[in-house]
Amino acid sequence: MLENYLHLIRPGIDTHQELVVYMRQDCHVCRSEGFTAHSRVRIQVGERSAVATLNIVKGDFLPHNQAALSEAAWRKLKPEEGEKAYFKHAPAVDSMSAVRGKLYGKPLTTAAAKSVIEDINAGHYSDIQLAAFVAACSGNRLTLDETVAITGAMIDAGQRFKWNSERVLDKHCVGGLPGNRTTPIVTAIIAANGLVMPKTSSRAITSPAGTADTMEVLTDVQLSYDRMAEVVKQTGGCLAWGGSVSLSPADDVIIRVERALDLDSEGQLVASVISKKVAAGSTHVLIDIPTGPTAKVRSPEFAARLSELLIGTGAAFGLKVKTIISDGSQPVGMGIGPALEARDVLKVLQCQTDSPQDLRSRSLAIAAALLEMSAGNGQRTGTGQSAGNEWLTLATDTLDSGRAYQKFQEICLAQGRFSEPELAAHRRTVKATRGGIVSSVNNRILARLASLAGAPNAKAAGLDLHVRLGDCVTLGDPLLTVYAEAPGELEYALDFLMSHPDGVHIGEEAV
Template identity: 45%
Template sequence: MAPEAASPAQLKVRRVQLDTGRENVIVISRRSEALRAEIYRGFSRVEIRRGAKVLLATLLITDDGLVGPDEIALAEPAFRRFAEPEGSLVTVTPAPPPESLGAVRAKIHGQALRDDEIDAIIADITSYRYSDMEIAAFLVGSASFMTSGELIALTRAMAQAGTQLKWPGLMVVDKHCIGGIPGNRTSMIVVPIVAAHGLTIPKTSSRAITSPAGTADTMEVLARVNVGVDEMKSIVAACNGCLIWGGHVNLSPADDILISVERPLCLDTREQMVASIISKKLAAGSTHLLIDLPVGPTAKLANDNEAMRLRKLFEFVGDRFGLSVEVITTDGRQPIGNGIGPVLEAEDVMAVLSNDPLAPVDLREKSLRLAAHLLEYDPALRGGAGYARARDLLESGAALRQMHRIMDAQGPSDCNSDLGDLTFDVKAASDGIVSAIDCLRLNRLARTAGAPLDKGAGIRLFKKIGDHVEQGEPLYRVHTFDRSEYSLAEAGANAESGYAIVPARRAKAAP
């Protein structure tokens, strides 16, 4: 009779206050009683098991007493996802590489992938079975070329990987900007206008990754944005709309993982952008989508030809999924509004909604234009009447009242909304007229000042393109809280302000 196999050794779960971002990380002691640490040196990933529950994680080995010899420490993300109490007994085994990596290698070698191969890759990425290096390999391979069939399969796989929302009405409208323009917080004005009219607009937005503020970061200055699916549905039922963080409702979760690897590599292919945006809108239950494509020298799209190619790609994918997509181009030559950073952008939004005479005109007009397009999806509204209706809802105060209803329904925010009290002004080096503003430069400068982590950090703009300036006159003011960030931002602004100023006579002579 064959001897019974020995039961695998077990370790007790311990939670450690270690923020590892989105990565699952576990730690064992080199003196572990159950595991020989040297066996795991060749494995970057391991599986921990308790009953039928399995978690894949990156293994670290420590000598410093962080974890006892009979314990396994789970960093915060891993502990949250494993969802077992401290003291639970688990087994640990090396994790075999995901089978879908074979498809990634095929993609790197120039092969087009089948739908089921793309499904498997996205499933493994969503389950945190891929390391960042393996995700990067998939992204780089896809950036080399992607067929239309692969694009459709990727969009579908990403949309189906997480929560998929359904709404009772036949029409659910939404808008999305591809980003890159500082201060472009039109969603926070469009949503209350459209919701006040009576259309359903459940807006899920992202947090900033490389920008100084995402819509969710700015809305969090005014109200809570970490809202679950059931609560989101209640808010939309009561208010026709919401402004929440999409990551909390798990829409297209693979997208957030892919983006976190794309951005440091400066990968931003058109196909991956379209799959990212359309997958989230499909998962959100949208039926009609307005896409904003800013065009400008330092925007993501430098000219109208680039915008046209991207527009056709959005329309192609939208048609394949039965999503009505309308794409418009907008002015991306300079920031929108007067503020860059969550608190300053929230001030701009509320000034527009309050009909403050000092509210930024460009933010107001762009928001009305976008809202007009969405309102004209309403069959009861005559063609061409969208702008007048949007303006009436804004000027009558209906949009502001709707915004307050949404804020009350989402609940108060607990973040600090004070404006940074360490400030310096960046001044014009000569007399003349502002001829250009570098959006990318100002984005980076605002992040250097501390935004969006410090919501009150950022930049208040005093001058826009076409404005006359005199030497020594302030172009913008930088707000920060931290002395080291102040010094870094000041040095960066002194090296390159992001503003181009030409003599007035040259500006007049320009066509």
């Protein structure tokens, strides 16, 4: 009688975060267990186990005695090449009853939210089940109580930092605004003033750059829990990738499915932000909500509702949250893409004469508001007003004196290195085909253009935006420059721009 095991191989198949196992339809394990395509299968390797989705293979891709793992499954199980793995049907996921109930309008209880998040964190949900949960929470379907329940469950599912400081500062931007890379500048200003700011950030999934992608151009961002703690102890701050320290691991899985479905949930967004801030050990958080016709948040009403939910959820966990509703009508800075945004960050920190002034001013405003919060003020929601003059003066002096740049270098070196960004060799400047006034800039089209050029996977790819809203241009003036690491990617991006010319719209004729 054949034993219920197969030998594992690693073919190098990238399924992002989804755990997938591949086996022959006619292998003895598949036949004896009655597995079919998309079965949920528990894999046991020594003392380690995981649940994966089964893909059935026909033909000679696999021998009868082998099973293949996706890269995500291989990282999870950490087997040796050829090691034995045992297979059986995964148990039913009981928490799915709470998801089905929510789809039919039944509120999520604290216990139900905990059960769902625990199962997601343990890898028990298939992508289909995750999609059902995302749909159940989409739009404004989550109440404040449900959002608090999900947030608490996410916090409990990951690691949590505790710092020896009464006030631990943090900031976040809800996103949707290309180039808005204020975080590295703000963190340097705050830490240079002797305050604690353990900043963790995300990578991009569908956007051309996340803060972690941009910082990875300049330094190492994959820090272990202990390494991150040491960097913060040494420098007062850090600029690390949140995924490497597992602060809210279930959230990373949920975000992947939300992006794939292009479904936004107000409550889930809030749970994502607040859970990671609480897990990072923060006590005072400033949240930037860019609002504009092509930003993630498109109306003042939505921004106000989101602000209220962020503040209320933070308060449930003792977190002091202040929000700023900012201008989201156009990208910030010149560059869109990891290396191009890193270049802009360095220009501001180094106070270069050609540094993007909008990135500088936004960073100073956020830093000033955080400095004010550190003194015990500014704990109410804002509407974009500048912080008190003394705090703005302090933030500006910290930047202009070079102390912020010195602290930034110190943080980077503590994380492993400090490197200068390099831009892609293949580039093309797109010029105005008529004269007039720049009347609109489409954030989504420009973000897509930078992504098609290769960002964020190609760190040196992206684009430079040479004009701003209200600028007067004449025929032949440069509008933007696209950068790519390969000629094919450059042409692919430019073809997209030809079919989407309203990334930068020229309105009325200039006088």
